[in-house]
Amino acid sequence: MTKTAIHDSPATKGFTRMSPTERYRTTSARLASAGSILYGGDYNPEQWPEETWPRDMELLRKAGVNEVTLNVFSWATLQPSEDEYDFSKLDRIVDTVTRAGMRIMMATSTGSLPAWMVLRHPDVARVEFDGTKRRHGYRHNHCATSPTYREYAAKLAGKLAERYGGLENLVAWHVNNEYNGFCWCDRCAAGFREWLAGRYGSIEAVNEAWNAAFWGHTYHSFGEIFPPNLLGDAIPGGKSVLPAFSLDYQRWYGETVLETFNEEKRAIRAFDPVNPVTTNFIGHLRDYDCLGFAYNPETDGGVDVSSWDLYPGNDPSANADTCLRHDLYRAVSGQRPFVLMEQSPSRQNWATYCAQKRPGQLRMQSWQAVARGADAVQYFQLKQSRSGCEKFHGAVIGSDGTDRTRTFREVAALGAELARVTPGILGAPKERGKVAFIYDWPSDWGLGLSAGPSKALNYIAETLVWYRELYRRNIPVDFVRAGDDLAGYDAVVAPLLYMAPARVTDALRSYVLGGGRLLTTTMSLLVDEHDSLHQGEAPVPLRDLAGVWVSETDAIAPDAPVDLSFGASSDGSAQTVLPGGGRLLCDVIEADPGTQVLATYGGDDYYAGAPAFTFRPSAGGGGVFYAATLPSGDAVRRMIGALVDGVVPEPADVTVDEGIEISRRVAEDRTTYLFLTNPWPGAHKAVLHVAGRELIADRPVKPGNELVLDRFGVAVVRY
Numbered sequence: 001m002t003k004t005a006i007h008d009s010p011a012t013k014g015f016t017r018m019s020p021t022e023r024y025r026t027t028s029a030r031l032a033s034a035g036s037i038l039y040g041g042d043y044n045p046e047q048w049p050e051e052t053w054p055r056d057m058e059l060l061r062k063a064g065v066n067e068v069t070l071n072v073f074s075w076a077t078l079q080p081s082e083d084e085y086d087f088s089k090l091d092r093i094v095d096t097v098t099r100a101g102m103r104i105m106m107a108t109s110t111g112s113l114p115a116w117m118v119l120r121h122p123d124v125a126r127v128e129f130d131g132t133k134r135r136h137g138y139r140h141n142h143c144a145t146s147p148t149y150r151e152y153a154a155k156l157a158g159k160l161a162e163r164y165g166g167l168e169n170l171v172a173w174h175v176n177n178e179y180n181g182f183c184w185c186d187r188c189a190a191g192f193r194e195w196l197a198g199r200y201g202s203i204e205a206v207n208e209a210w211n212a213a214f215w216g217h218t219y220h221s222f223g224e225i226f227p228p229n230l231l232g233d234a235i236p237g238g239k240s241v242l243p244a245f246s247l248d249y250q251r252w253y254g255e256t257v258l259e260t261f262n263e264e265k266r267a268i269r270a271f272d273p274v275n276p277v278t279t280n281f282i283g284h285l286r287d288y289d290c291l292g293f294a295y296n297p298e299t300d301g302g303v304d305v306s307s308w309d310l311y312p313g314n315d316p317s318a319n320a321d322t323c324l325r326h327d328l329y330r331a332v333s334g335q336r337p338f339v340l341m342e343q344s345p346s347r348q349n350w351a352t353y354c355a356q357k358r359p360g361q362l363r364m365q366s367w368q369a370v371a372r373g374a375d376a377v378q379y380f381q382l383k384q385s386r387s388g389c390e391k392f393h394g395a396v397i398g399s400d401g402t403d404r405t406r407t408f409r410e411v412a413a414l415g416a417e418l419a420r421v422t423p424g425i426l427g428a429p430k431e432r433g434k435v436a437f438i439y440d441w442p443s444d445w446g447l448g449l450s451a452g453p454s455k456a457l458n459y460i461a462e463t464l465v466w467y468r469e470l471y472r473r474n475i476p477v478d479f480v481r482a483g484d485d486l487a488g489y490d491a492v493v494a495p496l497l498y499m500a501p502a503r504v505t506d507a508l509r510s511y512v513l514g515g516g517r518l519l520t521t522t523m524s525l526l527v528d529e530h531d532s533l534h535q536g537e538a539p540v541p542l543r544d545l546a547g548v549w550v551s552e553t554d555a556i557a558p559d560a561p562v563d564l565s566f567g568a569s570s571d572g573s574a575q576t577v578l579p580g581g582g583r584l585l586c587d588v589i590e591a592d593p594g595t596q597v598l599a600t601y602g603g604d605d606y607y608a609g610a611p612a613f614t615f616r617p618s619a620g621g622g623g624v625f626y627a628a629t630l631p632s633g634d635a636v637r638r639m640i641g642a643l644v645d646g647v648v649p650e651p652a653d654v655t656v657d658e659g660i661e662i663s664r665r666v667a668e669d670r671t672t673y674l675f676l677t678n679p680w681p682g683a684h685k686a687v688l689h690v691a692g693r694e695l696i697a698d699r700p701v702k703p704g705n706e707l708v709l710d711r712f713g714v715a716v717v718r719y
Contacts, residue, residue, distance in 0.1 A: 018297060
């Protein structure tokens with residue numbers, strides 16, 4: 001095989017350690033090197049005859065595409081056997097894209113195994129939760145502890161970086177694809193035992209941490225421990241006999257997956273020290289703690305920039321969920337810009353029903369991502385697959401191969417608009433949040449593994465309940481990791497913060513005593529990192545600051561919510577009764593003297609009239625709000641209102657009708673970009689209080705100007 005001219009330059013030099021700020025600036029520079037926002041997505045030309053490639057390039061350029069992601073699932077083509085590599089087709093693809101003037105995001109192809117590798121090296125294939133040994137097929141089918149997989153994956157990443165790392169039009173590396181899942185094989189058991197020995201030091205310490213005496217599980221050596229799947233300690237339905245055991249396995253496997261990412265990244269860094277390295281998260285990925293993938297300046301590990309794949313439903317209420325995930329994966333980027341790696345330009349393939357995006361919806365959703373911090377807007381896919389399980393997934397170039405479809409026209413119009421408007425926006429972070437929202441993967445895992453108190457309890461769903469109200473109020477939110485420094489936030493929301501080791505409660509205590517306002521809920525602050533209940537009056541770690549004692553917790557049927565009464569009755573003032581305002585769980589609490597009771601339980605049960613929502617003031621205007629039940633509807637509005645009213649300021653630059661989303665990005669020179677989007681039916685109005693320029697219509701604006709946004713309307717004001 002011979003290299004083409006564009007590959008003849010020598011490999012770039014080794015890794016230089018960078019601070020997060022330096023890495024961010026380098027990453028932003030590469031992402032912005034196209035002169036406008038990166039606009040493109042997955043292109044898989046190996047699926048079509050080579051003579052079609054030039055026509056594809058013509059159409060993509062006409063659509064405003066300036067970047068393609070290549071090589072996502074090509075391992076079997078690139079490496080036909082153990083010691084044979086063939087880059088000839090990828091060379092031709094790269095040459096075609098380069099001649100078309102497009103940027104390249106190069107994937108490492110390590111998300112799907114070649115058949116020969118599985119047949120010759122069975123250690124690469126996973127053992128599933130039920131003990132089934134996988135053969136070749138599907139994808140995400142590798143075991144993260146397989147030395148064969150890890151050796152070949154890192155070697156391929158290095159060879160790709162050596163060959164293509166010097167490309168002037170290369171802007172990023174894309175490792176693997178949509179990591180997810182676990183392996184439960186005997187080699188994973190050995191790796192897990194080694195991790196346990198390093199974490200705990202002795203089998204006695206493991207027994208103590210797991211309370212292994214439960215159901216006679218005391219272990220006398222690490223060799224007695226096997227993965228907690230259905231062959232062992234898992235309970236059908238996702239629960240666990242020893243939740244601490246399963247929690248540790250989940251922690252260990254996630255760390256192992258991160259190690260495989262870092263091995264590929266190091267192999268790339270040996271030849272390319274500049275271009276950012278990322279991987280794409282998908283949806284609400286529960287398997288691993290995604291915030292653990294954040295950039296680590298000490299090792300150059302983790303993602304240089306976060307990426308995620310957006311596939312929302314068509315219901316307007318899904319917009320809050322979409323914005324939650326934009327905010328969450330922006331947190332993985334250290335609150336810096338991120339990459340929208342995938343979205344469908346029309347319909348998606350995996351929904352219950354594959355509805356088309358309505359006219360204007362793609363544009364609005366793309367601007368919504370930019371507003372929340374995206375510096376790249378990309379699609380899966382640029383050209384529709386001819387066959388396979390995603391052949392009905394939307395694409396910029398459909399099976400008709402023309403530019404006459406509505407989808408193509410909308411993609412092209414959006415590409416032109418983004419190219420015109422975004423150059424000054426790129427690299428500008430989203431404004432700092434007013435409210436910190438603690439999103440805690442270990443609490444999600446712990447609640448999910450628990451056999452009680454309610455199978456209807458869902459961490460992600462309850463997180464969205466609280467976030468949706470902040471979203472409705474257009475309050476900027478930063479997701480943070482449990483235990484992070486919370487100084488500077490006007491308020492903190494921590495629903496279902498089930499797992500509360502000392503570092504987490506210390507951070508909360510410091511924040512509240514410093515004048516901060518914290519809202520937490522039932523099933524919070526209950527256990528340590530080993531899922532062992534804190535002994536004492538719950539919520540034990542913050543019992544004094546919360547000013548309440550949870551004496552017991554009632555689980556109620558999902559279809560039988562309890563009424564809540566807001567307003568104190570002891571002084572004779574009127575109460576507001578919210579029918580069905582409390583759901584799923586009801587803590588029966590006793591309030592200390594000095595704790596304000598803001599709502600009580602209604603109905604005729606034994607705890608009717610008992611506190612359901614309280615506030616315990618602390619020094620400096622801070623304090624702890626405690627929601628003893630999981631609220632819905634107006635109850636959520638009242639609880640969030642109690643937290644933020646008078647503390648979180650109203651927007652000074654705009655007043656909007658309810659339904660219009662507000663976001664801002666602020667450049668280093670303090671130039672502000674105000675984004676307004678309307679995902680809802682009907683026209684909604686915004687009134688500006690600043691002078692500047694509305695960039696989409698390209699016209700000056702001044703205080704008092706009204707902007708009317710029809711459904712899926714967008715405005716961007718620079719001031």
